Amino acid sequence: MRTAELSHYRERSDQASAPEVGDVVSAAAPEPIAAAAPPAVAERATPTSRAWHNLAGWLGSNIGAMSLAVASIALFIAGWYLAVKYRLDFYIRFTNIPSPVDVFDEMKVLSRSNSFYENMLISLRRILLGFGVATLLGIGMGLVIGRYRLVRQFLFPVLEILRPIPAIAWVPIAIMLWPTNEGSIVFITFIGSFFPILLSTVHGVNSVDPVLIRAARCLGAKEPALLRQVILPAALPQIFNGLSVGMGVAWVSLIAAEMISGQFGIGYFTWEAYSLIQYPDIIIGMIVIGLLGLACSTAIRWLGRLSMPWANQSGGNRP
Numbered sequence: 001m002r003t004a005e006l007s008h009y010r011e012r013s014d015q016a017s018a019p020e021v022g023d024v025v026s027a028a029a030p031e032p033i034a035a036a037a038p039p040a041v042a043e044r045a046t047p048t049s050r051a052w053h054n055l056a057g058w059l060g061s062n063i064g065a066m067s068l069a070v071a072s073i074a075l076f077i078a079g080w081y082l083a084v085k086y087r088l089d090f091y092i093r094f095t096n097i098p099s100p101v102d103v104f105d106e107m108k109v110l111s112r113s114n115s116f117y118e119n120m121l122i123s124l125r126r127i128l129l130g131f132g133v134a135t136l137l138g139i140g141m142g143l144v145i146g147r148y149r150l151v152r153q154f155l156f157p158v159l160e161i162l163r164p165i166p167a168i169a170w171v172p173i174a175i176m177l178w179p180t181n182e183g184s185i186v187f188i189t190f191i192g193s194f195f196p197i198l199l200s201t202v203h204g205v206n207s208v209d210p211v212l213i214r215a216a217r218c219l220g221a222k223e224p225a226l227l228r229q230v231i232l233p234a235a236l237p238q239i240f241n242g243l244s245v246g247m248g249v250a251w252v253s254l255i256a257a258e259m260i261s262g263q264f265g266i267g268y269f270t271w272e273a274y275s276l277i278q279y280p281d282i283i284i285g286m287i288v289i290g291l292l293g294l295a296c297s298t299a300i301r302w303l304g305r306l307s308m309p310w311a312n313q314s315g316g317n318r319p
């Protein structure tokens with residue numbers, strides 16, 4: 001009797017736990033898989049398309065600044081034109097100033113003159129020579145003076161005496177020092193840009209975090225490696241600020257030297273135009289000086305961004 005009850009209980013529990021046929025079919029049948037979308041074909045961007053894409057992105061992000069710049073220049077030219085047209089003579093006289101139209105007409109004539117381009121190239125060559133020597137000496141001496149106290153105590157007093165002397169005041173002594181006018185003009189350009197680069201480098205070295213220097217020493221860095229791998233990169237933002245200022249002072253010094261003792265160059269061209277009463281040429285010389293100076297300063301800023309990618313990514317100081 002006990003065995004019969006147990007077998008009956010097992011049959012009932014098996015029937016209760018066994019799924020029905022429909023449930024088995026529905027459980028066994030796989031769920032319908034959604035049709036997969038065809039994979040998108042990755043477009044392979046060519047270098048030309050990437051360049052146009054980058055240019056479009058740059059224009060989109062700078063369209064506001066460009067519009068303001070164009071409006072500012074247009075207002076300046078319009079004010080210049082109206083002042084000349086109505087011959088304003090209210091403390092500032094516009095009676096002898098050429099109009100923008102006259103300057104544009106004369107510019108078309110000068111664009112066909114080889115001597116005008118030669119003067120531009122001569123000025124650029126002088127700037128590159130004087131500023132290049134000032135960069136090498138200014139950064140090298142700035143690193144040493146800023147790093148070593150004894151060198152600073154020995155050299156800095158003499159440099160501080162020479163620094164306030166304007167570059168134009170060096171013209172007479174430069175003519176006596178150098179055998180040619182070319183050498184004296186390059187020397188004056190060098191003097192004008194040397195001190196801003198030197199002082200900015202010294203300030204940059206003094207601003208380096210001492211923790212970085214101690215960490216490098218703990219890692220076994222010797223003095224040459226410390227200067228090259230720690231101090232110089234940390235001082236680069238200040239150095240490039242000095243290079244930008246030095247480039248502006250170099251152009252001021254160069255133009256003044258060319259006007260006083262030069263025989264060629266854009267400064268000499270501008271002064272000669274004044275001597276010959278060719279007023280449109282004076283304005284053209286000033287415009288060319290401004291554009292060349294802007295091109296040199298822009299080149300320094302781009303070089304700074306290439307040399308300091310960490311500053312661009314972290315939003316640090318940019319030259």
